[in-house]
Amino acid sequence: MASSPMASSTQSPRPNLAFRRLRGQRSPGEFAAAVRRAAREIGERVSCDARYVGRVEAGEIRCPNYAYERVFLHMFPGRTLTDLGFAPRALVRGRGVRTDSDAPAVHRTSETGPTSRPPTTIHPPPTTIHSYESHPSGSDPHACDPYAVQTHEESDVQRRAFMTGSTATVAAALGPIGLTLGGPAEAAALRGRRVGDAEAGAVEAAVRKIRLLDDRHGAAGLYRRAAAPLRTAYTLLDAGTTTRQPTSDRLYAGAGELAISVGWLAHDSGRFDDARSHYAEALATARVSSNAALEAHAFCNTAFLARDAGRPRESVRAAQAATHAARRLGSHRLLSLIALREAGGWAGLGDRSNCEQALARAHALFDRGTAEADPEWMTFFGAAELAGLEAQCWSALGEWARAAGHARRAADVASAQTPQFTRNIALYTAELADDLARAGHPDEAAAAGLRVLALLGEVQSTRIQSMLATTARVLLPHRSSAEVSEFLEGHACLPRAV
Known part of the structure; x- marks a missing residue:
């Protein structure tokens, strides 16, 4: 695949x-x-x-x-x-960060003829590629945002954001996960066709199906199958299909949710x-389509990922960015979950004070109850998840007995209230096992x-298997106990995660 002409620079190349x-030495x-x-x-x-x-090393391809x-x-x-x-993608495009006085309006036009939506004028935000107010703690909630895009990059994001093809293509190919589409050749054949509500509905149904399967069975057996339709969907976008604006908004939202x-x-x-x-990808799609709900979701998940990847400060800032995006959405439960993400970041930093403040905020927001504005994807978030995330x-702060108490509550509540969420029950119970082991029980x-x-016969989660492996190592010195020995033998018989 040839490099994109947009990936090279007209500036004098600097060796990479x-x-x-x-x-x-290769x-x-x-x-x-x-x-x-x-x-x-x-x-x-x-x-x-x-x-x-050679072109990369010579600096001809700056990004x-x-x-x-x-x-x-x-x-x-x-x-x-x-x-x-x-180099940062925005600089490679030749449109570095500009102030309001320097930045001309960017006009988004359509080639679909007289029925298309009138051009929309987009003004790039001032000074930086994002404009956010400061967090009370004094840190910029988006200072570490590694995914920010400028509005002039819309064509790139459109190429990657998800749109689907004809109704017949989608309906004929809905597979075990949902949206199994044809390959690049079929996508190219759809060039110029208009898509509608049926295609948007198929995208949304695919997202729901993936979430349902994950709730029941975990992610390990689903990822490769779910990634394939997403890649094909990007190719379908390259075919240049167009639609009415309300349906286009649904497709952008569905695209982002599918990417998440x-x-x-x-x-x-x-x-x-x-x-x-x-x-x-999801965050870029949210920015282009001005979808605050999708942006909040993307940042919320990014915060969780950063915590798990050992980047707690990025986790805190991503959570603060999610809070900023979610403020006007009217969902206290969403803000509660984001506060828990922030608490997890503070805990990873060993900052007990800020962690406790974030936990208190999460509980207060949770107690305000549900609302019509709560996102559909938050069906997993209830009392059990609240307790599990607090555990x-x-x-992370090393308070194992306290963590075990919350993990036990999470597992008990999940078993009683949401028995269909098998993966979460297994997760909370694995957390409980690890906390109890470290607490000396x-x-x-x-x-x-x-x-x-x-x-684990019906749940495939690398996360859960990793937690059990850690617990097994902690319990190894106690293998003389009959119950510990039984667990260690059962764990040894597990197939290794791939």
């Missing part, structure tokens, strides 16, 4: 020494082969060759296109594009780089661990 160092041809292998591992298709590697970006981040986990020597759902499957499967990429905070911990093992 960081990327050259990463190539090491020749450009050998490194290109490694890039192609990495692409196949994540389902991407790139035609990288020695010439492309890769999205496919190469995903491949490079897969090859070098934990690094950002900047770490790889690339696939991102969560990657997240729960331990594929953090993939999850980060999918959440970035994780106390666990090995037999109780083993009993909880055995209950999780009994659920």
Whole structure:
């Protein structure tokens, strides 16, 4: 795949020494082969060759296109594009950050003829690529936002945001997950066709199906199947299909929610780089379509991911950004969940005071009850999840007995109120087992661990298996206990997560 013409710069090229160092002793041809292998591992298709590697190292390609970006981040986990020597995408586009007085209006036009929506004038935000008020703590809630996009990048985001094809294509291909579409050739054949409510409904149904399957069975067995229709959907967008604006808004929202759902499957499967990429897609789609609800959801999940990836400060700031986006949505439950995400970040930083403040805010907001404005995706968030997330905070702060109390409540409430959420019951019980083990109650911990093992026949979650592995290591010194020995033997028989 040739590099995008938008990925090169008219400025004098500056060699990319960081990327050259990463190539090491491999020749450009050998490194290109490694890039192609990495692409196949994540389902991407790139035609990288020695010439492309040379252009990158020479600085001719200052920022890769999205496919190469995903491949490079897969090859070098934990690094950002900047770490790889690339420039921020906004600067590569030749439209750096500008002030209000410098920034002309950007006109969005359509090529669909007289029935299309009138052009919309978009004014880039002042000074930075985002305009947010400061957080009371004194930190900028978006200072670490690695996914921000400018409005002039709309064409790039449109290429990646999800739109679907003809009604017949979608209806004929709805598979076990939901939206299984044809390949690039079929997508290209749809060029110019108008899509409507049936296609938007199919997208929304696919999102619901993925969430339902995840609630019941966990993410590990779903991720690869769910990622395929999402990739094909991006290709369908390239076909240039158009629609009425209300339906287009639904498609953008569905696209973002689908990206978040696939991102969560990657997240729960331990594929953090993939999850980060999918959440970035969702956030970009939210920014382009001015969808505050989608933006809040994307930032909320990003906060959770950052906490799990060992970046607690980014977790706090992403949660604060989610709060900013969600303020006017009228959902106290959403704000409560976001406060819990922020609490988790503070706990990861070892900041007990701010963690307790965020937890108190979460409880107060939760107690205000449900509302019509609560997002559909929050069906999982109830008293059990509140207790489970609080347990994780106390666990991160090393207060194992307190954490165990909340984890026990989470598991009990989930079993009584939402028995269909098998994955969450297993998660809360695994949290309980680990907290009990660390609190010095090995037999109780083993009993909880055995209950999780009994659920793993229908739940596939890398997260839960990882938690059980940690608990097994903690309990190993107590293997003389009959119950602990039974748990360790059962855990040893588990198939390894892939």
